[in-house]
Amino acid sequence: MTEDVRRVGVVGGGAWGTAMALAALRAGRETVLWAREPAVVEAIRRDRENRDYLPGVPLPAELEATADPAGPAGCDAVLLVTPAQHLRSVAARLAPHLKPGTPAVICAKGIEIGTRALMTEAVAAVLPPGTPLAVLSGPTFAAEVARGLPTAVTLACADAALGARLLEALGSLTFRPYLTDDVIGAQVGGAVKNVLAIACGVVVGRRLGDNARAALITRGLAEITRLAVALGGRPETLMGLSGLGDLTLTCSSLQSRNMSLGAALGEGRALDDVLGERRSVAEGVYTARAVVALAGQLGVDMPICRAVDAILTGGAGVDETIRGLLSRPFREEEG
Structure with missing residues (x-):
């Protein structure tokens, strides 16, 4: 009641x-x-x-x-x-x-x-x-x-x-x-999806196609799940609204502050210029650094999140970073 x-x-x-x-x-x-x-x-x-x-x-x-x-x-x-x-x-x-x-x-x-x-x-x-x-x-x-x-x-x-x-x-x-x-799983899903939305925005800005965006969403969900489980969350939580649902929305529409920011970066704009035009906060810009640090501490592999952080805070070039992801060794599909 x-x-x-x-x-x-x-x-x-x-x-x-x-x-x-x-x-x-x-x-x-x-x-x-x-x-x-x-x-x-x-x-x-x-x-x-x-x-x-x-x-x-x-x-x-x-x-x-x-x-x-x-x-x-x-x-x-x-x-x-x-x-x-x-x-x-x-x-x-x-x-x-x-x-x-x-x-x-x-x-x-x-x-x-x-x-x-x-x-x-x-x-x-x-x-x-x-x-x-x-x-x-x-x-x-x-x-x-x-x-x-x-x-x-x-x-x-x-x-x-x-x-x-x-x-x-x-x-x-x-x-x-x-x-x-599952308080942990719900939080990890909501946090990491913002980082992945920036990656999907870069795909849109660089005109890499819907296939690439779908691949990023899918492999990004695997990264979210690995981190959540390492922290004590449950994988099934990430199949729900706070995981797959939030990730799908944020990575599929330029209404998303994070995806639209990524799109601007993919078009070649500078991060400081994009942020300077906005009053609202794109959480993924700040969360990327924390996610990568936490994943490193726990020994969790999160290559897409690392790539986003490299662009945002490491000065890495967009094309160079994309090539790095595409050059990763072939492997079996798993969580």
């Missing part, structure tokens, strides 16, 4: 945070949206629109907007929807205001640079001890969720009873969570 999840706080005023706030409203929850930028809060209050991050989507008067971290912290559950590399610091800012036992649902996808921590590990280090955690991941373009188009996601929670309450609290006719207890 949902008696204890009447009011939901959404932490993060970007496109995805705004979309999740609308999803919570449609599920019948009172909803408070916290944004770091006061100008975003003021625009939402005044114009009932987040023009900086989600233009063209009307925001109902029932949606509260605040720049005070105590606002969402007083709710029955909080959704953490900030960029992955800032999640730890934002959670630390929220922590003093959080009521004991308030569940935190992590909606950010990434692996922390430097620490190589999954998002649950980063958040657990700064939130009050014993804070119940869950992860929401899956194939989601923010604009479509915001407009109420049909969407299915994975809700991962080790506590089955809490997972069921959160599922009922967030689920609606057009936003359908599916429950799992």
Whole structure:
């Protein structure tokens, strides 16, 4: 039942945070949206629109907007929807205001640079001890969720009873969570698919064809699965929404921030120039480095992710990197 999840706080005023706030409203929850930028809060209050991050989507008067971290912290559950590399610091800012036992649902996808921590590990280090955690991941373009188009996601929670309450609290006719207890697998799928989407974008930008993109998706899924299993996740999780589903969406549409960035790189544009034009974050740019470091630590072979990181941070040329992947020894197909 949902008696204890009447009011939901959404932490993060970007496109995805705004979309999740609308999803919570449609599920019948009172909803408070916290944004770091006061100008975003003021625009939402005044114009009932987040023009900086989600233009063209009307925001109902029932949606509260605040720049005070105590606002969402007083709710029955909080959704953490900030960029992955800032999640730890934002959670630390929220922590003093959080009521004991308030569940935190992590909606950010990434692996922390430097620490190589999954998002649950980063958040657990700064939130009050014993804070119940869950992860929401899956194939989601923010604009479509915001407009109420049909969407299915994975809700991962080790506590089955809490997972069921959160599922009922967030689920609606057009936003359908599916429950799992594989928190690790759900996080790895959501993080690594952003790196692979950059690779698929490069394929599009270099006009290498749909065959090549399909091959990257398939072999990329094998890389995700290897890393998830090495960390303790289950391979079947990666066959679901937070793995194959998210990977397919992100690698098949230039709506994807990561795929469109890769396409620009494939066309020969410089990374700094592409990033300089954007307000939104392409998580794969930062996650690539963390994924490669974590894979090296665990002895997991991830050649596509290594190739993306070599282009992004190692100064490798696109054509040289593609040749390197195509020159790998022939082998049996396996996971």
